[in-house]
Amino acid sequence: MLHSQIHTSGSGLYDLFQTMERDRIILSFKGDITQDLLGSVYQIMESHMESGKEEPQRKKKFYHILVECLQNVYHHMAALRENPPVQDGASTAIFMIAQGADNSYRIITGNFILNGKVAGLQERIERINAMTPEALKKYYLETLNTTELSEKGGAGLGIIDMARKSGHKLEYAFHRVSDTYSFFTLAIVVS
Amino acid sequence: MEALVIEENIKTPSISFDPGKGVLEIKGKSIPENSLEFYKPVFDWIEQYGLSPSNETEIRIRLEYFNTSSSKCLLDIFRKLETIHIAGKSKVHVNWYYEEEDEDMMEAGDDYQTLVKIPFVLVKV
Numbered sequence: 219m220l221h222s223q224i225h226t227s228g229s230g231l232y233d234l235f236q237t238m239e240r241d242r243i244i245l246s247f248k249g250d251i252t253q254d255l256l257g258s259v260y261q262i263m264e265s266h267m268e269s270g271k272e273e274p275q276r277k278k279k280f281y282h283i284l285v286e287c288l289q290n291v292y293h294h295m296a297a298l299r300e301n302p303p304v305q306d307g308a309s310t311a312i313f314m315i316a317q318g319a320d321n322s323y324r325i326i327t328g329n330f331i332l333n334g335k336v337a338g339l340q341e342r343i344e345r346i347n348a349m350t351p352e353a354l355k356k357y358y359l360e361t362l363n364t365t366e367l368s369e370k371g372g373a374g375l376g377i378i379d380m381a382r383k384s385g386h387k388l389e390y391a392f393h394r395v396s397d398t399y400s401f402f403t404l405a406i407v408v409s
Numbered sequence: 410m411e412a413l414v415i416e417e418n419i420k421t422p423s424i425s426f427d428p429g430k431g432v433l434e435i436k437g438k439s440i441p442e443n444s445l446e447f448y449k450p451v452f453d454w455i456e457q458y459g460l461s462p463s464n465e466t467e468i469r470i471r472l473e474y475f476n477t478s479s480s481k482c483l484l485d486i487f488r489k490l491e492t493i494h495i496a497g498k499s500k501v502h503v504n505w506y507y508e509e510e511d512e513d514m515m516e517a518g519d520d521y522q523t524l525v526k527i528p529f530v531l532v533k534v
Contacts, residue, residue: 253442255417275510278474281512285440285476288518292442355520362484363524373478383513 242317249310259288263315280323280408283383286376287325287406288313293376294329294402301332308399315390322409330399336392339402340407346378347387354382380406410461413454421447423472424470431499434446438532439479448482455489459530462499466490471506480517487525494527502528509533 237244244266263284267277291311298304311329318324331339348358352358358378365374381388389405410428417423422437433455441447468490474484487503494501505518515531522529 234440253420256442274508275512278511282474282476285474289440289442289476289478325468359524360482362520365481375480379477399516 241314244315244317245379246312246314248312251295251311253292256288256292259283261304266272276408279383280325283380283406283408284315285327286380286383287327287404290376290380290404291327291329293333298330298332305396305398308392316409318407320409322407324407326400326403326405328403330395331402333394333398336394336400336402340390340392343377343388343390346381349381351382354378384408410457413451414415415450422452426451426458428458428463431466432469433466434469434471435483436469438473439475439483441476441479441515443483444476444478448479448486451482452485452489455486459489459493459498462493464499466493466499468501468502468503469506470503470518475517484521484524487527491525491527502530504532506532506534 237243245262247259248253249280260281264281264375267280273281291313295309295311298308308330311327313325313327316324316326346354353381358375361375361378377388384406386407386409389407391403393403395401412428413424413426414422415421417437420438420441422435422439424435426433439447468486470483490501492498503518503521505521507514507518515533518529518531524533
């Protein structure tokens, strides 16, 4: 998705515009993921959905998954801050909300995680992707019932819930960027 | 004891707990990043309430959305009330409201019903 080199001079911004137009990106953001920012994004997307002719249930489902996706990034960023110092750039993240095929939506997030956490996360996503809807429900309830909420608010439920609500496999990638960090990309389809 | 009243916000629901009537209502959206921070006073209030609760306690959940972090807090609320219920201090029940088309919200109520030993009524609105 992200392939153009963006310069603010010449045609750089126009290229970015065209990329966003072609990929039907509704909203994109790169920077620090704060609680205030997320509040604004929810409001923007809520009014965006209000203005369209979406069925209320689809709207709810989209909104629900969006909240989990963005809070997942938020919790990842909070976890990184527990291991200071956070190297340049790694304290920011990116997300995009795009209109997909057949009126579906795609939510794509990208954030840094410690290399040591890659294997565990990958295993977890693979495990979730291999589950039937029934198994996902069971796993969700087990996790809900047995896991304590961390002080920062994560309970490991978000990623199960995204898969459960979306009904699609989680698309993901890890890109090792340094001895410390990998860039984690996660994409969810809401149809 | 005093009523617990918290106004609705962008990411948090309104809380209206009336100890005299034994009615505890949570209404709106519950999508805070750090739900423990928001629900801590709610937990504390319920623990106090449990010391001398009303004979009957009705919990009204009228949520439009809630995030997974809140789902854990809701379970903790139900657990605290389950303790009061099982101890025979108050007859507790949950009225779980959901919009007619909202299968996810209905299922969520049904899920909680399987996890806690207090009666649930799923109410279509």
